[in-house]
Amino acid sequence: DIQMTQSPSSLSASVRDRVTITCRASQTIGNYLNWYQQKPGNAPKLLIYAASSLQSGVPSRFSGSGSGTDFTLTISSLQPEDFATYYCQQTYSNPWTFGHGTKVEIK
Amino acid sequence: EVQLVESGGGLVQPGGSLRLSCAASGLTFSSFEMNWVRQAPGKGLAWISYISRSGSTIYYADSVKGRFTISRDNAKNSLYLQMNSLRAEDTAVYYCARVSYGSGSQGLLDYWGQGTLVTVSS
Numbered sequence: 001d002i003q004m005t006q007s008p009s010s011l012s013a014s015v016r017d018r019v020t021i022t023c024r025a026s027q028t029i030g031n032y033l034n035w036y037q038q039k040p041g042n043a044p045k046l047l048i049y050a051a052s053s054l055q056s057g058v059p060s061r062f063s064g065s066g067s068g069t070d071f072t073l074t075i076s077s078l079q080p081e082d083f084a085t086y087y088c089q090q091t092y093s094n095p096w097t098f099g100h101g102t103k104v105e106i107k
Numbered sequence: 108e109v110q111l112v113e114s115g116g117g118l119v120q121p122g123g124s125l126r127l128s129c130a131a132s133g134l135t136f137s138s139f140e141m142n143w144v145r146q147a148p149g150k151g152l153a154w155i156s157y158i159s160r161s162g163s164t165i166y167y168a169d170s171v172k173g174r175f176t177i178s179r180d181n182a183k184n185s186l187y188l189q190m191n192s193l194r195a196e197d198t199a200v201y202y203c204a205r206v207s208y209g210s211g212s213q214g215l216l217d218y219w220g221q222g223t224l225v226t227v228s229s
Contacts, residue, residue, distance in 0.1 A: 032213040036152075043202055043219035044144075044152060050211040087152055091214035094166050096142075098152040 002026050002090050006099035012107040019075040021102045023066075023088035031067045032092040038101075039084045047086075048073065078104070109133040109218045111203050116223030123193050123227070129186040129203030129220055137161075137181035140206035142216060143188050145199040153199075156188065157206075171197075193227045200224050 003026035013019050023033065031051035036044040046055045048064035051071055061076045075082055083106055088099040115127040129141070143156045156177040157166040165177055176189040186203050201223050204216040 030213075031211060034212075034215050036216075038152075043221055044216070045219075046215055046217050049209045049215040050213075053209055053211060055209075055215075055217065089152075089154075089216075091212070094157070095168050096154045096157075096214065098154065101151045 001095055002029060002093060002097055004088055004090055004097050004099040006086075006088055006102050008102060009100065010103040010105060012105050013078050014107045015078055015080060017078045017107075019078050019082075019104060021073045021086055021088075021104075023071045023073070023099050025069045025071075025090055025092075028068045029090045029092035032090055033064070033066065033071045034089045034091065035062075035064055035073045036087045036089065037082075037084045038087065044087065075104075109205070111205065111218055111220035113201060113203055113220040113223040116201065116225045118226045118228065119193055120229050121194060121227055124189070124191045125193065125225060127188040127190065127201055127203075127223060127225070129188075131184045131186065131205075134205070134218075136179075136184040140214075141179065141186045142204045142206055143177060143186075144202045144204055144216070144219075145197075146202070146222075147196075147199045150199075155201075158186070190225070193225075195227050198225060198227045 005024045033051045035048040038044040052064045085101045085103045110132045112130045155168045158177045174192045178187045203220045205218040207217045
C-alpha cells in the first residue's frame with residue numbers, strides 16, 4: 001500500500017496568515033492527489049483534486065501543487081472558517097489511502 | 108442536489124453483525140462508483156471499500172476483507188455495507204462517498220453522506 005505522510009500534524013496560525021501543508025507519498029503517484037477539509041462533526045469536503053485543480057465552489061485562497069511524491073496545500077490568507085483538519089488522499093492505486101491529517105488551529 | 112444518507116449504525120457486541128445503508132438522491136446512482144470510508148473516534152479517515160457502477164468490481168481494505176461485504180441496488184438507489192464478525196477496532200463513523208473523475212484525475216470523492224456511527228462494545 002502507498003503510505004501518505006502529512007506534515008505538520010498540527011499548526012497554529014492567525015487569520016490572514018499564509019498556511020502550507022505538505023503531503024509526501026511513499027512512491028510516485030503522478031498527480032493523483034486530492035485534498036479534503038473536515039470540520040468537527042461534519043463529513044469531509046473535497047477542496048483540490050489532481051494535485052492542483054480547485055473543486056467547484058471552493059475559494060481561490062486554496063491552492064495545490066506538486067507531482068510525483070511531494071505535494072503542497074496552501075491557504076493564501078487564512079479565514080476564520082478555515083480552521084479545520086486537512087487530509088490528502090492518493091488515488092494512484094488501490095487501496096486509496098489518506099494522510100493522517102493536519103489540524104489547523106487558531107493561534 | 109446530490110444527497111447521500113447513511114443509516115443502520117448503532118451499538119453491537121463484538122462478533123455481531125450490522126448492515127449499513129446509504130440512500131442516494133439527486134443523481135443517476137447507477138452512473139457512479141461508490142466508496143465506504145470510516146473514521147474512528149478522534150482519528151483520521153480510512154478507506155474501506157469500493158464498488159463499481161454495476162457492482163461487478165469490488166475492493167476491500169485488508170482490515171475488513173473477509174468480514175465486510177459491499178453491495179448496491181441501482182433500482183433502489185442504494186449502497187450497502189454488510190459487516191460481520193465485528194471487532195472493537197471497527198468502532199467508527201462510516202461514510203458513503205461518491206466517486207467522480209475530474210479532468211486529469213484518477214478518482215475523487217466529491218459527495219459524502221453525514222455518516223453513521225457504529226460502536227462495537229460489550
